[in-house]
Amino acid sequence: MEKRTEEGMRYEIERKFLVRDDSWRGRDEGVRLRQGYLSVDPERTVRVRLVGDRGWLTIKGASVGSVRPEFEYAIPAAEAASMLEHLCLRPQIEKIRYRIEHAGLLWEVDEFLGENAGLVLAEIELADPRQPVTLPPWIGEEVTDDHRYSNAWLSRHPFRHWGADPN
């Protein structure tokens, strides 16, 4: 869920968790996402995302806890694909996103592919950082404040290499 201020900036309020087991599976077939970055600076991240026939350009500012300013624009899928192919940093993120409802909230479970295979993260977007959240039984440790689990970080330090290159 997003909030909009008078001047047009939105704030993404998000909490992120590890996933404990596979008991969340089977409730959504998921959609495949490909995303890359034009900037991985945490104070001005620029992400290109391709979801089927839809493209998105998303700009995020510095996080303060779970709150992060965000600007998002729909762009033609062909242009997103072209930026991913020619301009974005590599490696890129590929994942399947599943949307799973629990206790009235919609969780996004990201199963990473490729260089990040083996990693599964769950995110919940909130209207307010203090909003109470009933955690599903498959939710593990909270990693909201752990920068290693940001997609921009994962794109440069893929999960498969964490053992060899501890952060």
Added chain:
Amino acid sequence: MEKRTEEGMRYEIERKFLVRDDSWRGRDEGVRLRQGYLSVDPERTVRVRLVGDRGWLTIKGASVGSVRPEFEYAIPAAEAASMLEHLCLRPQIEKIRYRIEHAGLLWEVDEFLGENAGLVLAEIELADPRQPVTLPPWIGEEVTDDHRYSNAWLSRHPFRHWGADPN
């Protein structure tokens, strides 16, 4: 002028020159531009520009001579202003852009302000890099291939400090 390929990427074909004197003045009142950068990486520059009540988000790839891939999106002016205020790198570029026709081509003359005051550059966008160009008499040295005159570079190395910090 821009060219569009099948996949949606456009190519900006541009030549850039120093301006020799003030004889170009008085033919256009000019518009004031403010612009900042979310990425100054020459292979994936991300620029936010505010021109009066219009905002633009522009992504450029690596230049090959005078040819550079470019993606441009109109965005709400309030969002451009918010990104300039809160997210973009500093210092930012402020300039007055004058549009001056000469021999059938439209030149853009940029008079820089603030930290880049004293610098005046003229640009011409072409349909083809080999297109013949009749240079106006006020045009000086060509700087198309001199990275110091890119706006992304000027935003970090303002013209006023060039004497103290030669590049």
